[in-house]
Amino acid sequence: MDSSPLSQLTVHDATLRDGQHAVQHQLDVPQLRAYAVAASAAGVPVVEVGHGNGLGASSRQIGYARLDDVTMLETVREALPAGASRMGVFMVPGWGTGADLRQAASCGADVVRIAAHCTETNVMRRHLGIARELDLEAQAVLLMSHMTGAERLAEECRRAVEYGAQAVGIMDSAGHYLPAEVTERINAIVTAVDVPVIFHGHNNLSMAVANSIAAVEAGARVIDACARGFGAGAGNTSLEVLVAVLHRSGHGTDIDLPGLLRAADLAHARLMDRPPVLDSASLASGLAGVFSGFKLQVLAAAGAAGVDPLEVFAELGRRQVVAGQEDLIDEVVRSLKAAS
Template sequence: MSTENQCVIIHDATLRDGQHAVRHQLGTEEVRLYAEAADRAGIPVVEVGHGNGLGASSLQIGRSRLDDDAMLTTVREALTGTRLGVFMAPGWGTGTDIRKAVDLGADVVRVAAHCTESSVTERHLGLVRELGVEAQAVLLMSHMSDAGRLAEECTRAVSFGAQAVGIMDSAGHYLPADVRERIGAITAAVDVPVIFHGHNNLSLAVANSLAAIDAGATILDACARGFGAGAGNTQLEVLAAILDRQGLRTGIDLRALLQAADLAQEHLMPGPPLIDSVSVMSGLAGVFSGFKLPVLSAAAAAGVDPMDVFAELGRRQVVAGQEDLIADVIQALKEAS
């Protein structure tokens, strides 16, 4: 397809999805430093929060170092031209969390649902529209559904008020052909911008993002240095450089973005994400990337092979929020050995 004059909106999830990689422990100074750098680079949207979104800080999936109010206030104060985004999944977050986030300056609110359950977004998308900020809807673990069903779910979300819709490759499971098929079906079904969010378990996050653009997506998610759950997300500065080379307009200052990525590596993360053997197994098994650290910790304590744990979690088709099943799987593996 021709890319002449095509505009792509980059949605930077470094300060939200990146939290998974550090057990949601980013502090005020780290959050502020990166937000300021992202703003200088002209990134359109910076998303901030607990890795699982508004209201998700909990014993089950991890307490965040900063609460939602502190994170949002810090980032809002750091942004001058960049919009502030938040992510919310019903069941973790509530309408009250959305109202508070908007009061604190959120410009874009994403409401997320499992790939076959867009119906749970209706009330929250309606609330976001009532509050006068941009409402988006994303489908999680989207590899667990086919293109036709994803298009139906996105169409339903649009009817609820979503002004952009899309899919997350939460497990890093897709191949580029999978992305083209699904994004193509969604863009054919809706008349709002389409979103793609990739993970890098099979080293395909950038390639899959480019495939999404080819199929009609105009909003891409990415993180500095790929900072994110498991093997990480689409690497922001690499994606932006490729889009620039292709002649696609992002409005981002690439030199300033590279500086922001350097800052992120120095201040936000112990090291860039690594595609290790466990990450590959997670991607192949179709298990949410955020399971990596909990699985490694629990498997080591129990003396079982984390590869076996991921294989069984994939067989059971677990989703984010079912981290308690890790212990059940480990116990079953020990009893079977």
């Protein structure tokens, strides 16, 4: 790799944002501070923080976070030494607004991820523009990206760049990909845009690290991961395993692995009851291509109705349900119950 911006590899640490899904967004100030200090000491370049669904998402439907956005951002900002790790935030337009972006900027956010369903880049336009005006690094990510193909993803990413995105990419929100599928999509996106390409994996098929390596080898240059895989369902890409495997694969980063293992041990001990487990529900969810964040609600609704949760995941997959359509879980459970 040469040293041009497109060739530098950035590991984007989503522990304090995507990990929140695993604890119903209940991380507190000492937890945020301790992890941010440890991650920064290891040289992690970006520490993302917030409600699991991003800025403005704390709500009755999705779940209230323990802390408001300002408290979360100010805590992490103070914990990150000047000139060390940058602070990232995540926002889905609709849950978050332009006002949330301005607030995040005033709290010292450096990088903002604007996210939308994989075929809906157009909804990001205004917020990518606001992020650029605020002089944040504006990134765009496509959710549930397995639901469309490589050409469409490349076209959506090209459009996001037109809207001002300075990095673009895809999330495997359901943990559905196998490496060859990642390779095909990242290849198409890398060919279509001239900004760094992002990949964000989940581990429902035990492929999060392998998929991330496939993404890097296809040209992706921003890879998301969480300490010990902290995240919903089967969890995210394990940050420390990713970095170790990147180093072994000849893709160097500036991250100090022993320091990163200390940060992961701290996360394991202090942020989570237990690390994510790839259990049968998570596997069924990944196979069916269902958003990882649905798992606990599916298990609760299926359990209450006496319906096989694996059939609920399969039917949700057939209906191509996406995040925000949680109400359909109950409808699917009722229809399976009626048919049984």
